[in-house]
Amino acid sequence: MPDFASLGVDKWLVDSLSALSIRRPTPIQAACIGPLLSGQDCIGGSRTGSGKTAAFAVPILQTWARDPIGIFAVILTPTRELALQITEQFRALGASQGIKVCLLIGGVDMRTQALQLATRPHIVVATPGRLADHVRSSGEDTVGGLRRVKMLVLDEADRLLDETFAEDLGECLEILPKAGKQGRQTALFTATMTEEVRQLKELEKAAEGRREVFVCEVDTDKVAIPPTLSQRYLLLASYTREAYLHTLLSTPLNLEKSTIIFVNRGTTAVTLTHILRLLDHRVTALHSHLPQSERTDNLGRFRASAARILVATDVASRGLDIPTVELVVNFDVPRDPDDYIHRVGRTARAGKGGEAITFVSERDVTLVESIEARTGRKLDKYEDEPGVSLEGRVVRETLQLVSEKKRIAKMDIDEGRNENGKRKRKLVDKAARRKLQKS
Numbered sequence: 001m002p003d004f005a006s007l008g009v010d011k012w013l014v015d016s017l018s019a020l021s022i023r024r025p026t027p028i029q030a031a032c033i034g035p036l037l038s039g040q041d042c043i044g045g046s047r048t049g050s051g052k053t054a055a056f057a058v059p060i061l062q063t064w065a066r067d068p069i070g071i072f073a074v075i076l077t078p079t080r081e082l083a084l085q086i087t088e089q090f091r092a093l094g095a096s097q098g099i100k101v102c103l104l105i106g107g108v109d110m111r112t113q114a115l116q117l118a119t120r121p122h123i124v125v126a127t128p129g130r131l132a133d134h135v136r137s138s139g140e141d142t143v144g145g146l147r148r149v150k151m152l153v154l155d156e157a158d159r160l161l162d163e164t165f166a167e168d169l170g171e172c173l174e175i176l177p178k179a180g181k182q183g184r185q186t187a188l189f190t191a192t193m194t195e196e197v198r199q200l201k202e203l204e205k206a207a208e209g210r211r212e213v214f215v216c217e218v219d220t221d222k223v224a225i226p227p228t229l230s231q232r233y234l235l236l237a238s239y240t241r242e243a244y245l246h247t248l249l250s251t252p253l254n255l256e257k258s259t260i261i262f263v264n265r266g267t268t269a270v271t272l273t274h275i276l277r278l279l280d281h282r283v284t285a286l287h288s289h290l291p292q293s294e295r296t297d298n299l300g301r302f303r304a305s306a307a308r309i310l311v312a313t314d315v316a317s318r319g320l321d322i323p324t325v326e327l328v329v330n331f332d333v334p335r336d337p338d339d340y341i342h343r344v345g346r347t348a349r350a351g352k353g354g355e356a357i358t359f360v361s362e363r364d365v366t367l368v369e370s371i372e373a374r375t376g377r378k379l380d381k382y383e384d385e386p387g388v389s390l391e392g393r394v395v396r397e398t399l400q401l402v403s404e405k406k407r408i409a410k411m412d413i414d415e416g417r418n419e420n421g422k423r424k425r426k427l428v429d430k431a432a433r434r435k436l437q438k439s
Contacts, residue, residue, distance in 0.1 A: 035214035048345030107292025337374035
């Protein structure tokens with residue numbers, strides 16, 4: 001395996017990587033850094049946790065540092081949390097060169113972002129929806145620098161190329177320079193090579209006047225499941241999920257593990273977080289029902305181990321790199337097998353071991369079969385720890401306790417909603433009275 005210097009990476013950047021304990025390139029980094037430095041377009045596919053961010057960050061920073069004027073690169077990614085993580089990595093790697101990175105995500109004041117964008121930062125990291133908002137509503141003084149961008153990266157490209165992002169992505173691409181030998185350089189990275197990404201590969205190769213396209217797939221045929229990941233399923237009745245979860249988290253082997261619990265809906269995340277707090281677990285949450293400032297704070301608490309457990313929807317399933325995560329629990333079985341792949345990829349990263357346990361009720365068998373067909377691996381049945389009968393503890397000790405906490409949690413949540421409703425009505429009435437007084 002080559003080192004970064006042999007790939008043509010400048011010494012200052014090698015030192016920055018070493019300071020972050022990144023001393024040897026992963027296969028996707030070794031494959032893509034050279035072609036990107038030479039000016040080729042790139043489509044890179046590699047399993048989750050394989051270091052794709054550094055595979056595009058290193059060549060961007062090196063090329064930028066040789067002519068650091070204006071907005072050099074735009075990185076688009078589907079989730080706010082992944083955008084924040086990419087921003088932090090660029091700032092860390094480029095700190096010695098005075099890198100300026102602008103983060104554009106929803107849930108943050110647009111005027112503040114517009115002022116930052118107008119200063120012509122070196123790198124813009126954004127979700128398509130928020131960047132499109134600025135393109136539509138901010139003036140030329142704010143977004144004009146985007147017209148001279150030298151490089152575009154689509155991270156988690158399989159997500160960005162689906163219909164959900166089509167309109168916003170189109171708005172973003174309109175303001176950027178056209179792709180081509182005289183235009184911007186383009187890189188797409190993904191853990192899942194979908195048909196849309198594969199079709200794009202052929203279009204890129206066939207297009208006239210385009211840069212040479214380098215295509216690299218590392219481990220994508222293995223569907224991104226790390227070999228060090230233990231995958232198990234736990235059969236249970238749906239009404240006992242919370243009791244089994246509390247009991248599982250309290251077993252001797254899991255008592256200290258950093259754990260992410262995935263659910264399918266934000267409302268489930270709200271309720272489950274409340275129940276676990278009532279059961280004295282150190283827990284925080286990440287889902288779309290939370291304001292952005294709280295999402296950022298909660299993720300920071302989990303990273304810093306101030307909270308041992310993170311209850312999350314699929315906003316946390318892609319790209320987040322938290323090396324301490326040892327256990328992933330699918331409280332709900334995901335509907336899409338690819339979502340399962342991304343969820344369990346939050347552990348067993350960079351060659352470390354990890355465990356994923358999926359709760360399976362009578363209605364979930366077909367979904368599990370789809371996951372096994374997609375990954376090409378059977379899930380193992382959960383086996384009790386020595387001396388610990390999970391089912392026995394649920395029946396004897398926790399089912400009644402957890403049912404009571406669940407009832408209290410729902411009452412507390414309903415009361416909170418009622419109080420919020422009252423406050424909102426008071427604010428509306430107050431505004432209406434002011435309007436009448438002015439008239």
